[in-house]
């Protein structure tokens with residue numbers, strides 16, 4: 021009898037402990053988010069978002085960094101999104117279970133596991149030096165794009181897999197070709213999840229620092245880029261610079277908080293958006 | 309007609325699809341090629357800039373000098389040729405700056421026209437001399453000989469205990485402290501993240517209600533989405549001062565700070581992967597256990613977790629991988645001292661942080677630059693091993 | 708309790724009119740969220756008898772079976788009203804300890820589901836989780852249970868081998884041995900032979916016939932012949948309702964309800 025009570029008490033203790041740990045994990049998130057939002061929000065105003073940095077980055081705004089990051093997002097996605105989606109379609113809809121598929125899949129997995137600093141090295145060696153793009157938005161975008169590629173491929177593949185096979189077969193039965201089936205049946209159903217993947221990879225790309233260190237990022241450049249061969253500032257690198265190597269680190273603290281706040285907001289909004297998207301379309305698809 | 313056009317279009321589309329997938333696959337190969345292309349040159353090259361020479365007396369029997377030995381000589385840790393396997397002569401270090409201690413301006417001539425002969429004289433007179441000279445000062449009819457320097461080998465690179473890539477005259481490219489620093493910090497991170505992550509995964513997979521899970525899931529995703537600079541920033545302004553105060557340290561930038569931040573960053577990976585693994589445990593096994601009177605907790609420890617063991621292993625390895633490759637956060641909070649770590653309260657420097665911190669300062673194509681790419685290769689190989697072992701574990705599980 | 712000699716066959720036991728109920732459902736309703744899966748079911752489970760639950764797929768047999776060890780509790784959104792008695796106690800009353808209840812009710816599942824452990828550890832599992840850790844007595848119980856499950860002779864030399872090295876039929880008997888080890892007073896079997904070949908099925912059926920001496924058994928089956936062979940009583944479920952309950956012989960020869968008749972004769976289901 022003792023042991024019965026004993027094992028139940030054990031379970032109570034274990035479950036409470038695990039609940040507590042989960043609470044701690046949630047707590048960690050809220051502490052980090054809360055801290056940055058709390059410190060950052062007072063810095064944020066229209067001027068901060070739209071002005072050039074001044075006086076050794078202790079005054080003014082972060083406008084060029086925002087523009088730079090937007091350019092990088094745009095540049096990397098123009099390149100990575102189509103290639104990623106097409107690759108996923110090829111992997112999931114065209115390839116049979118052959119060595120080629122295994123090889124491509126394992127390469128994609130490997131690519132996803134490569135540290136971002138290695139992407140930075142590669143980008144520098146290939147785009148900046150070999151192809152002579154120099155430190156430029158183009159080189160940075162391509163580097164970031166490669167980094168986002170496996171993310172997009174993976175989410176797209178999942179989206180495609182969630183389309184039930186009987187719909188494809190039904191379409192073939194009506195005489196549709198493979199391409200028609202993909203375009204009219206598969207993609208429309210998979211689209212919301214593919215877009216979710218796009219949003220999440222944008223969020224990822226906007227926060228990456230290591231890949232842009234040597235491919236695009238400018239320490240301080242109080243003007244906007246004019247072409248894709250220009251250097252640019254970027255939010256994550258700006259935050260890094262402000263916290264570790266500014267001329268007057270104490271004085272640029274508020275700016276750092278503001279920059280961190282903007283970064284966090286991008287991630288937060290992207291995640292909320294992705295979740296809302298998933299939920300909304302998930303429901304709609306179920307109803308059809 | 310229309311049908312035919314459609315056919316052609318299908319073909320073209322197929323080619324486009326194939327090329328896209330190829331880009332992805334080739335990228336990995338390209339990365340390997342380029343890293344090697346830039347980094348491999350480090351090996352088998354002389355550790356000193358080309359235009360300088362080391363000259364010894366003709367009687368000197370020492371065959372060659374390594375970069376490490378040079379450094380020790382310049383630091384006066386080695387003072388006699390005997391220590392290097394030569395004759396019993398104390399080492400007389402001579403650089404161009406020492407000129408005035410040996411010769412007056414008159415002796416050298418107004419335009420240094422007597423310099424070569426004077427240097428020859430000096431070399432002849434001092435059997436223990438080691439002259440470090442720029443090419444242009446080396447006499448034409450040298451009375452001594454140039455001592456060759458040991459080429460940098462992969463073994464020295466991996467086992468060398470000192471990383472002073474810019475030190476003069478002999479840079480040190482030993483990455484052992486960086487490897488150990490990386491492992492040290494990652495190990496600490498996994499020590500923190502594994503229990504927390506596993507407990508959370510078990511809670512989410514086995515204990516929490518559906519509704520609670522729906523709250524936890526986005527939280528974990530968000531944790532994974534926060535950029536690493538933001539983690540680094542948070543670590544720097546909150547954690548580092550905290551550690552400094554708590555342990556009463558001169559600086560708070562320590563391995564501990566790195567491990568904590570990396571631990572938090574590895575949490576989402578560990579939680580998601582092990583939760584997925586826990587979910588693969590068949591319901592029928594769990595039900596069988598419960599039907600025998602086991603509590604849910606007993607079922608978890610005796611059935612669910614053992615069943616998911618390989619998945620949990622994969623999760624920990626992936627977590628380590630995440631920690632090993634992480635750059636910015638570590639760079640910002642670990643203090644970046646390139647010494648072999650002994651405690652968690654010391655500053656350490658990791659491989660990625662080293663690359664990030666130094667590549668900007670290294671000159672393109674120089675030894676330092678190459679060494680950083682060699683570090684990149686090392687990092688790539690480590691993550692390759694990690695990924696491959698995860699795939700192996702997964703495929704073994706499937707069979 | 709009945710004495711053993713009176714129940715050599717179901718026939719005899721009935722003649723003696725043994726009316727102690729091992730278990731009983733009293734006006735049970737069960738809902739999966741909004742779905743009404745069991746509708747006002749009242750059914751006695753007679754001691755040391757085999758009660759078969761039959762009916763078309765999805766009619767609620769498994770759901771009803773799982774009432775008796777409260778396995779339905781594990782599913783989110785399940786709501787249960789009414790009473791389920793086991794040994795005169797309502798097992799859904801407040802304060803009941805579910806894992807203790809489950810210890811006194813054994814369950815055998817449709818597909819053999821041994822743990823990925825050794826044969827020995829599979830049988831010992833129930834003992835260990837319930838706090839027995841006396842090595843000698845565990846050895847004894849493992850042997851006894853395997854003998855009861857008619858498996859001992861086949862496995863006695865490889866007790867330390869993985870249970871997955873056994874054939875499907877052997878695995879299922881191992882699962883029965885596993886359930887027997889904790890000496891349940893009621894055994895629930897959910898289509899225990901449906902995943903097995905005819906020979907293994909016959910073995911399981913023989914086994915059920917043996918076990919009846921000591922245990923009360925409820926068995927879900929889709930196989931009418933099987934129900935006829937092994938059970939003393941049969942309950943026919945249809946769309947969550949209990950349509951008919953009677954002695955198996957009676958029901959199979961002379962079903963009262965047209966639905967029962969159609970089902971038994973294979974006209975639907």
Ligand SMILES: Nc1ncnc2c1ncn2[C@@H]1O[C@H](COP(=O)(O)OP(=O)(O)OP(=O)(O)O)[C@@H](O)[C@H]1O
Nearest residue numbers: 739742744762763764765766767768769770771782
């Ligand atoms: N977890 C669940 N959630 C919701 N509905 C369920 C669940 N389990 C069963 N049901 C529904 O309850 C009804 C009864 O299911 P049950 O499994 O008891 O049927 P059954 O008679 O055992 O069928 P079968 O012969 O196919 O095993 C079915 O309509 C089923 O769809």
Ligand SMILES: [Mg+2]
Nearest residue numbers: 768769770897
């Ligand atoms: Mg069933």
